[in-house]
Amino acid sequence: MQSTPSVPDEFPTSDPSSYRSFVLDLLGIMAYGELSAFERLSSDARFSPALADRVILGGRAVAEFSHYELIAAQLESMEANVAETMRPFMAAVDAFHDRTRPADWYESIMKAYVLDAISGDFYRALARHLDPQTQRIVAEVQVSEDQSTVLMNRLKEALMDNPRLASRLALWGRRLVGEALTQAQRVGIERSFLAGLISPSGTPGPDPVGKLFADLTREHSRRMNLLGLTA
Amino acid sequence: MQSTPSVPDEFPTSDPSSYRSFVLDLLGIMAYGELSAFERLSSDARFSPALADRVILGGRAVAEFSHYELIAAQLESMEANVAETMRPFMAAVDAFHDRTRPADWYESIMKAYVLDAISGDFYRALARHLDPQTQRIVAEVQVSEDQSTVLMNRLKEALMDNPRLASRLALWGRRLVGEALTQAQRVGIERSFLAGLISPSGTPGPDPVGKLFADLTREHSRRMNLLGLTA
Numbered sequence: 001m002q003s004t005p006s007v008p009d010e011f012p013t014s015d016p017s018s019y020r021s022f023v024l025d026l027l028g029i030m031a032y033g034e035l036s037a038f039e040r041l042s043s044d045a046r047f048s049p050a051l052a053d054r055v056i057l058g059g060r061a062v063a064e065f066s067h068y069e070l071i072a073a074q075l076e077s078m079e080a081n082v083a084e085t086m087r088p089f090m091a092a093v094d095a096f097h098d099r100t101r102p103a104d105w106y107e108s109i110m111k112a113y114v115l116d117a118i119s120g121d122f123y124r125a126l127a128r129h130l131d132p133q134t135q136r137i138v139a140e141v142q143v144s145e146d147q148s149t150v151l152m153n154r155l156k157e158a159l160m161d162n163p164r165l166a167s168r169l170a171l172w173g174r175r176l177v178g179e180a181l182t183q184a185q186r187v188g189i190e191r192s193f194l195a196g197l198i199s200p201s202g203t204p205g206p207d208p209v210g211k212l213f214a215d216l217t218r219e220h221s222r223r224m225n226l227l228g229l230t231a
Numbered sequence: 232m233q234s235t236p237s238v239p240d241e242f243p244t245s246d247p248s249s250y251r252s253f254v255l256d257l258l259g260i261m262a263y264g265e266l267s268a269f270e271r272l273s274s275d276a277r278f279s280p281a282l283a284d285r286v287i288l289g290g291r292a293v294a295e296f297s298h299y300e301l302i303a304a305q306l307e308s309m310e311a312n313v314a315e316t317m318r319p320f321m322a323a324v325d326a327f328h329d330r331t332r333p334a335d336w337y338e339s340i341m342k343a344y345v346l347d348a349i350s351g352d353f354y355r356a357l358a359r360h361l362d363p364q365t366q367r368i369v370a371e372v373q374v375s376e377d378q379s380t381v382l383m384n385r386l387k388e389a390l391m392d393n394p395r396l397a398s399r400l401a402l403w404g405r406r407l408v409g410e411a412l413t414q415a416q417r418v419g420i421e422r423s424f425l426a427g428l429i430s431p432s433g434t435p436g437p438d439p440v441g442k443l444f445a446d447l448t449r450e451h452s453r454r455m456n457l458l459g460l461t462a
Contacts, residue, residue: 042292072286
């Protein structure tokens, strides 16, 4: 396998080394995100209301670990040091998790449901102008429809006839998305990470970053509506 | 697949329903043991000294979850309710973990190393007189040699030139094995679980349960010696 993918025409710069560092940043934040999601979800699983629910969250955690392994293998094939590539993103991801500790199992599955979806949208947007191999990894790391449906159905079931839980989880969903977008923006600025959004012509349209965040928010609202919650 | 395996000749009783309940007990305690090991190990992973070490413990945790899934599938094929089958063993397994909370990552991998081995020996001994299908599940649930070697090498590396850690981990190993045997004995008595050790002729030899515990202890000492520790 090639150790550095060639710069696709659609990317704003043709410099191979800045392209490589952009790809490494994207894979690094994804890898650390998956590894820490695995650890957090599996720790939360123990506090599930029923044994069957522990298995739902555990299975989801295991899927995150296999995503981590997929990204790590790609980084190794690019001759990058996996730990070094993740390191710049540890503080931001850890801070995000510390600020969004689920109070119980319901908040925990809500967090999994909301975050897997929004981070998937975010990574896909960043990968839009990247080489096919990187795009393939980003696509594979997405949680499958089936898995999301399991969480969504379990959440719907819990919310049915429980307006108190519904209002708590609606609030929780807003907090999660707020913290996620704040961290995404911070990391994006620190690592010039959002450069990949700018179109190659140099005419990025009115405001590509603003547009991304608006898209993410809109998709999040749509998913909350699926649960019968107001975003 | 058959929903109840037929009673093998070597089993002390020929009554199918007591044989079934013995097999369900064995699979139930194994399933809950794997599920809770998964949750504990993956939670501990986060406190690893280095990113690469988090991945070692995470990978081990994921292996435990796949063992859980294997046993659950077997229980389902026997038309047993997985959660109900695990329930009688929850208190004992949880109590064991509460009494053996690792103080740090080293104690955590030591716990994985010690416990996977001793519980493997225990389950194998109980399965000795069981039907081939149950024996196959017990064999598949064993942690592979490779995985144990990874932990052992990582422990050896940590212990090298660190006599203080060596004496702490030697003590910890003794505590782990003591607690594990205590719980095994308690569960064995409560659930008449050790009946499977008695040979079919009804002449179990001098003391089959005592012999099992002596074997478990001897094997544990051998593994401690491999690490250069006194058991």
